[in-house]
Amino acid sequence: MAQFKRIAVVGAGLIGGSILLAAARRGLAGSLSCWSRSESSRATLRAMDVAEVFDNAADCVKGADLIIVTTPVDTAEQTFLAISPGLSAGAIVTDAGSVKAAILLAARRLPVANPFVGSHPMAGGEKAGASHASAQLFENRVCFITPTGQDDPKSVGVVRQFWEALGSIITETDAASHDEIVAAISHVPHAAASALMLAVMDQPGFRLAAAGQGLRDATRIAAGEENLWVGILLANARHTVTGLKAVEQRAAELRQVIEAQDAPALRRLLAEARIARQSLEPSA
Amino acid sequence: MAQFKRIAVVGAGLIGGSILLAAARRGLAGSLSCWSRSESSRATLRAMDVAEVFDNAADCVKGADLIIVTTPVDTAEQTFLAISPGLSAGAIVTDAGSVKAAILLAARRLPVANPFVGSHPMAGGEKAGASHASAQLFENRVCFITPTGQDDPKSVGVVRQFWEALGSIITETDAASHDEIVAAISHVPHAAASALMLAVMDQPGFRLAAAGQGLRDATRIAAGEENLWVGILLANARHTVTGLKAVEQRAAELRQVIEAQDAPALRRLLAEARIARQSLEPSA
Numbered sequence: 001m002a003q004f005k006r007i008a009v010v011g012a013g014l015i016g017g018s019i020l021l022a023a024a025r026r027g028l029a030g031s032l033s034c035w036s037r038s039e040s041s042r043a044t045l046r047a048m049d050v051a052e053v054f055d056n057a058a059d060c061v062k063g064a065d066l067i068i069v070t071t072p073v074d075t076a077e078q079t080f081l082a083i084s085p086g087l088s089a090g091a092i093v094t095d096a097g098s099v100k101a102a103i104l105l106a107a108r109r110l111p112v113a114n115p116f117v118g119s120h121p122m123a124g125g126e127k128a129g130a131s132h133a134s135a136q137l138f139e140n141r142v143c144f145i146t147p148t149g150q151d152d153p154k155s156v157g158v159v160r161q162f163w164e165a166l167g168s169i170i171t172e173t174d175a176a177s178h179d180e181i182v183a184a185i186s187h188v189p190h191a192a193a194s195a196l197m198l199a200v201m202d203q204p205g206f207r208l209a210a211a212g213q214g215l216r217d218a219t220r221i222a223a224g225e226e227n228l229w230v231g232i233l234l235a236n237a238r239h240t241v242t243g244l245k246a247v248e249q250r251a252a253e254l255r256q257v258i259e260a261q262d263a264p265a266l267r268r269l270l271a272e273a274r275i276a277r278q279s280l281e282p283s284a
Numbered sequence: 285m286a287q288f289k290r291i292a293v294v295g296a297g298l299i300g301g302s303i304l305l306a307a308a309r310r311g312l313a314g315s316l317s318c319w320s321r322s323e324s325s326r327a328t329l330r331a332m333d334v335a336e337v338f339d340n341a342a343d344c345v346k347g348a349d350l351i352i353v354t355t356p357v358d359t360a361e362q363t364f365l366a367i368s369p370g371l372s373a374g375a376i377v378t379d380a381g382s383v384k385a386a387i388l389l390a391a392r393r394l395p396v397a398n399p400f401v402g403s404h405p406m407a408g409g410e411k412a413g414a415s416h417a418s419a420q421l422f423e424n425r426v427c428f429i430t431p432t433g434q435d436d437p438k439s440v441g442v443v444r445q446f447w448e449a450l451g452s453i454i455t456e457t458d459a460a461s462h463d464e465i466v467a468a469i470s471h472v473p474h475a476a477a478s479a480l481m482l483a484v485m486d487q488p489g490f491r492l493a494a495a496g497q498g499l500r501d502a503t504r505i506a507a508g509e510e511n512l513w514v515g516i517l518l519a520n521a522r523h524t525v526t527g528l529k530a531v532e533q534r535a536a537e538l539r540q541v542i543e544a545q546d547a548p549a550l551r552r553l554l555a556e557a558r559i560a561r562q563s564l565e566p567s568a
Contacts, residue, residue, distance in 0.1 A: 180489030194557035199530035205464030226554035246483035270510035273478035
């Protein structure tokens, strides 16, 4: 039997579309509904034919017992306000945003009768939009859930089970720790890859045709949609700024030992980076 | 008929081993010879069974009409001195080093009877050593050759044809331009990826288990062998330092607009980086 009566996805792009496909494939709900701001996404979602597609966010959540908000993080507050009139009492609301402290604040706009539990599936890609959605997107990927400590444990359990049903591996932590962790493993790397791309494209020697796989890999995440990332980086400004300062300092440190032709110091730094990088590989 | 009587590879690790495999498969030479400093590499090379393996660099080049020096760039001078006693008059010497101005200087140590033409195939990988060699390593990859303008055009032509025979796409430029180009597309990205890895591993929120594909990609080149990269970065210090300064400045610029919550400026920078990054993808 389906776990949920009806699941509503509010703002169905890459993440939301993938939730719908995954939930449909696994039969998690009696029915699925969704809304997207963009008309072309709504057309894509209609063509997918897994969920009832609404033109209005409040209509989309009517009758749903689980609502996943997947709009960009800087529009979360606006989305919570928009869906509030349609929410059934007791329906649980979660999200999929890359920051959590700011979203928790925004979620205060929801009716008190609707518990909110923050989520962040560590899944995505450079290609935005429902047309790139995949039912496997969350399989074996970390999904953070960030209870406040004052939540009804049942709501937390429901949200946890939902992501587990999509194949995710749950990490439960508070919103502040989440934001610090995700700055280190995602937001700072994103900004640093953008900085590298901006820096090398300005170099007099930059030749597009000669650029190899190394530069492509190092800058791949910089191809992400800026409208999404502006919201994320600004909402997690404190930790991202700290991390970017560390990137600047480490780049300056490397630059100085290169300038000083200090081979032993450069070797130590590169070895430290290599060992850290190797530890990122899942052991074979 | 084979293009060369005998090709000698001096310092056969990943690059040298791949040259031997590729030359053997394409029947470029009547015979192949090689030397490696490391006993385990020599054992690997003997097991490959495509070239005569020597314990001594000077012996390895005897009777060869083309010699490719593939030792780390900071040992180039020492290698040129070591092979000089064994070189046949007129034998052409080239290399595969990631810097060219410093190698051209070192090549003055070669006998006047041996023309030197610098080469740099843009191929490699994080995994060093002949055991990771591949006959396809150079196929459809850019290979720089850097004549001085005072070379015998015949020698330049021979070196060009050699790399073309291995499947490379030749870019001919002077050593100074080469070093500037390669700083932008390879050396600066390498140092920046190392700086990012060092910075994020120090962040209080860094969690190995949660690190996603984005961070892995952005830091992949930082897994490179430090002994190789110390030599490269120090030999191309001037351009690498300039590029690292630009990385620091761009990171600081992003940090400042994030700190100032300046969404339009952040959007502009991220969009600029995204567009530059997208231009790196071969058009589909």
